[in-house]
Amino acid sequence: MKTAILIPARYASTRYPGKPLVPVRQPDGATKSLIEMSWEAARAVPGIDDVFVVTDDPRIEDAAHRFGADVIMTARECENGTARCADAVARAGLDADLVVNLQGDAPLTPPWFVEALIDEMIRDPEARMATPIIHCDRETYGNFVEDRRRGMVGGTTAVCDRFGNALYFSKEVLPWLDPQKVAEMDVIPVFHHVGVYAYRRETLLDYAGWGECELERHEGLEQLRFLANGEKVRCVEVEARGRVFWELNNPHDTARIEQALEAMAQ
Structure with missing residues (x-):
């Protein structure tokens, strides 16, 4: 199965203009842009045939070429x-199966x-797209709740059925948990949605033809367009294996990512 990332x-991000070119301090004191770190993360995945940065901005294009x-x-x-991925596939005529x-x-x-x-896509030929979810640890759950308390959008949570298909995604912390009971829980029943998607080529092209749905517009979550059009989204539970995972959603997340890089280097 030919696969491209x-x-x-x-x-022109609304919440964080220029975000792809934000410098992130590395453990050795040097800096790399967010887009370069994401490219390196993509190239670290074994068995991938192609990796492309897809953008409409010449500043990002120039940085990526460098x-x-x-x-x-x-x-x-x-x-x-x-x-944007659908547009890139159509414009470049990419023939990747996945x-x-x-x-x-998300570097x-x-x-x-x-x-x-x-x-998962190889195991189940009926799955048309898949995305990873990870159980929130206490630190991540606390960050989610704190961001919402401050009126900021943090990570995204996912709620799934017993077959592993998504029921809903939200920037709210779902499901709601009684704060007094959270401290007693061995496992916090909240899943952090990781913003990575694998699509079959035809599914991705279908997406482009559906147009924006109301839920997607309200939540600002692109994956809700699949659910609104009756397309199942397979959620694949993954494990952190001791790694800290956090996206750069807001300016203060830069420090969180830098701290995670420091911890990984030790």
Whole structure:
């Protein structure tokens, strides 16, 4: 199964303009841009045939070329990363059987998260797309709750049925938990949705033709378009294996990512 990883990146982010080019301090004191770190994360996944940065912005294109990435330029009107990936596949005529969307704000994504999606798509030919979820540890759950308390959008949570298919995704912390009971829980029953997707090529192209749905518009979550159109989203539970996972959603997340890099280097 031929597989390509696409890294969608846009400069004009509403919440954090210029986010792909934000410098992140490395454990050795040097800095790398968020998009370069995401590209390196994609290249660390074994068995991938192609890796492309996909963007509409020449500043990101120039930066990507400087660190050696292949780039596909897309339409400026792409409303989210999935739509940008679909546009890139159509424009470049990519013939990959499986397309992985590794979003450019998740440089801490371990390679085994992506491998788990590919394995699931191979195991079940009926699965048309898949995305990873991970049980929240106490620190991550606390960060989610604190971000919401401060009126900030943090990570995304997922609620699934017993067959492993998504019921809903939200930027709220779902399900709601009684704060007095959380301290007594051995396992916190909240799943952090990791913003990585594997699609069969035809499923990705279908997405582009559906148009934005109301839930997607309210939550700002592209994957809700699949659910609104009756498409199942397979959620694959993955394990952190001691790694800290966090996306860069807000400016203060840069420090969280830098701290995680320091911990990984020790």
